[in-house]
Amino acid sequence: MALEWEQLNVDSADPVALGRWWAKALGWTVVNDSADEYEIRPEPDRLPGLLFAPVPEKKTVKNRLHLDFRPDDQQAEIDRLLALGARHSDVGQGEQPWVVLEDPEGNEFCVLGSRAG
Known part of the structure; x- marks a missing residue:
């Protein structure tokens, strides 16, 4: 069996704002800019990524x-x-x-x- 690390999920009050912050902090590329799943990666085809998803709790x-x-x-x-x-x-x-x-x-x-x- 082989596993590949795809992404780390980050719960967020505002996935777009937090995803943009991390993209700027890391110099990464946005690969999905949906408010429900905002994903960044080092390069478009390079893993792992960070996926920011909305949650209601703080x-x-x-x-x-x-x-x-x-x-x-x-x-x-x-x-x-x-x-x-x-x-x-x-x-x-x-x-x-x-x-x-x-x-x-x-x-x-x-x-x-x-x-x-």
């Missing part, structure tokens, strides 16, 4: 699953994401080499430090 607790990103320049990337509308987040991480941010709907993600060596 986010209430820390995400059980989150994305980690390793930039070339951690501080420059944090500054860029904050300028796009991300916010710092405290999920109890304490002092760590990574920084936890939230997207505009409060979904946590981490910006890791530079890869050693």
